[in-house]
Amino acid sequence: MQSNLESKILRAIEFIEEDYSPIFIVSHYDTDGLSAALILIKILYNKKIPFVFRTVSSLDEVENVKESAFNRIILIDFQISEEIITLSKYKRILMIDHHQILDYDIYGQMMLLNPYLFQIDGNKDACSSCIAYLLAKSIDESLVYLSPLALAGALEDKQDVAEKRFFLGLNKEIYDEAEEAGICSSNLGLVSYVDFNETLEKTFAYIFEPFIPTIFGNIEKSRKFLIDCGIPNELLSKELRKINEKEQFWICQKVAKKLIKESYEAYNIERLFGLNYEVTGFGKIKNLRSLAKILNYHGRYYKYDTIIRNLITEEIKEGFEESLINYSNEIKKFSEIILNRVKEFNNIAYIDLNDFSIARLTGDFSSLFASSNISKKPLIMISTTLNDNCKVSIRLKGNFNNVNIGELVKTVAKKINCKGGGHVNSAGAIIPKSLVKKFIDELDSSL
Numbered sequence: 001m002q003s004n005l006e007s008k009i010l011r012a013i014e015f016i017e018e019d020y021s022p023i024f025i026v027s028h029y030d031t032d033g034l035s036a037a038l039i040l041i042k043i044l045y046n047k048k049i050p051f052v053f054r055t056v057s058s059l060d061e062v063e064n065v066k067e068s069a070f071n072r073i074i075l076i077d078f079q080i081s082e083e084i085i086t087l088s089k090y091k092r093i094l095m096i097d098h099h100q101i102l103d104y105d106i107y108g109q110m111m112l113l114n115p116y117l118f119q120i121d122g123n124k125d126a127c128s129s130c131i132a133y134l135l136a137k138s139i140d141e142s143l144v145y146l147s148p149l150a151l152a153g154a155l156e157d158k159q160d161v162a163e164k165r166f167f168l169g170l171n172k173e174i175y176d177e178a179e180e181a182g183i184c185s186s187n188l189g190l191v192s193y194v195d196f197n198e199t200l201e202k203t204f205a206y207i208f209e210p211f212i213p214t215i216f217g218n219i220e221k222s223r224k225f226l227i228d229c230g231i232p233n234e235l236l237s238k239e240l241r242k243i244n245e246k247e248q249f250w251i252c253q254k255v256a257k258k259l260i261k262e263s264y265e266a267y268n269i270e271r272l273f274g275l276n277y278e279v280t281g282f283g284k285i286k287n288l289r290s291l292a293k294i295l296n297y298h299g300r301y302y303k304y305d306t307i308i309r310n311l312i313t314e315e316i317k318e319g320f321e322e323s324l325i326n327y328s329n330e331i332k333k334f335s336e337i338i339l340n341r342v343k344e345f346n347n348i349a350y351i352d353l354n355d356f357s358i359a360r361l362t363g364d365f366s367s368l369f370a371s372s373n374i375s376k377k378p379l380i381m382i383s384t385t386l387n388d389n390c391k392v393s394i395r396l397k398g399n400f401n402n403v404n405i406g407e408l409v410k411t412v413a414k415k416i417n418c419k420g421g422g423h424v425n426s427a428g429a430i431i432p433k434s435l436v437k438k439f440i441d442e443l444d445s446s447l
């Protein structure tokens with residue numbers, strides 16, 4: 001770990017330990033945000049420091065924090081903004097984040113833990129939960145058992161981008177440490193998001209990347225698809241765990257051939273075969289990717305109470321099987337709608353879901369469909385309703401690497417007096433309904 005980062009972490013620990021005044025934790029609701037928050041919650045609980053935790057959809061909600069009784073605030077997984085800088089004049093703030101830092105040099109009283117400040121790539125090498133975990137480990141070595149949370153955040157932020165979907169940078173250091181501690185292990189195969197004891201046909205029905213909307217969540221259709229690929233019957237109902245690596249590679253090759261014909265991008269097809277991560281210490285959940293998806297669902301649907309209770313008592317009792325089922329059903333329901341609404345511009349495939357108030361799912365769906373075959377356009381954009389505005393989410397496909405979409409969206413949003421921004425491959429913005437068309441046109445022509 002870079003020594004600069006280390007000393008910054010020590011200062012962040014001082015921030016937490018300096019007194020017992022309550023802390024307000026505000027995090028983004030995705031897996032990375034929730035995982036980072038869970039790690040911090042465990043630290044505060046152990047230290048008997050009172051806290052209140054909230055996930056928010058946009059930083060506009062944070063403005064009210066100024067009037068709150070809390071003097072200490074921890075912000076997790078948010079891009080630094082004018083509002084946050086203003087807030088730091090009234091409150092003591094610790095920020096944990098990995099968004100690219102664009103044009104702010106002065107952070108006021110704020111303490112910012114962001115990998116970019118330490119020449120670490122926040123897009124690939126570290127995420128918010130990874131930084132939160134390093135902080136936890138510096139306080140108490142035994143918190144190593146929380147490492148799967150950090151890795152789950154990295155997975156859902158698509159940071160498993162080394163060869164065979166391994167990790168890079170700080171994420172890799174965390175994985176190596178977890179493996180050494182016997183908490184995490186990995187195996188090459190068809191990348192699974194369900195229990196490793198599930199059959200091939202079920203595993204394949206729940207592949208999130210590449211996302212195959214026509215078969216997702218449907219075992220019948222999954223079986224038919226695999227048969228069409230030339231996979232023999234006896235393998236379909238065999239448990240994935242019992243199919244050896246060579247056979248799994250052969251299956252992925254067969255599937256890849258069909259996906260190429262169906263216009264999937266090579267980048268996404270390659271991600272079918274890679275490392276599966278097995279974790280211990282999370283009850284019945286053994287697959288790290290299942291854990292990541294479960295956290296994603298719980299964060300987006302405000303269902304994190306049970307997880308928090310389980311984690312602070314260090315006893316993961318539930319299997320959370322229902323969560324994955326509910327989550328998959330939601331995806332299935334909206335997939336049908338999304339498939340019928342793709343509208344193509346020069347560079348953008350746009351899906352209008354403005355008749356739904358599902359702001360917390362916007363980013364999820366744009367991520368999923370960016371790895372599907374719904375369009376060959378480099379950008380996927382989904383819009384949903386958020387109060388009187390639209391929440392738009394934009395994803396750059398994996399094989400278009402020459403654009404920084406977070407920076408671009410920020411500029412385009414600013415042009416029409418709105419707020420937006422994000423990472424290299426993913427971005428979002430809040431836009432009045434009447435300006436969505438203008439935003440699309442501006443973004444489309446700026447590529």
Ligand SMILES: [Mn+2]
Nearest residue numbers: 032077128157
């Ligand atoms: Mn993140």
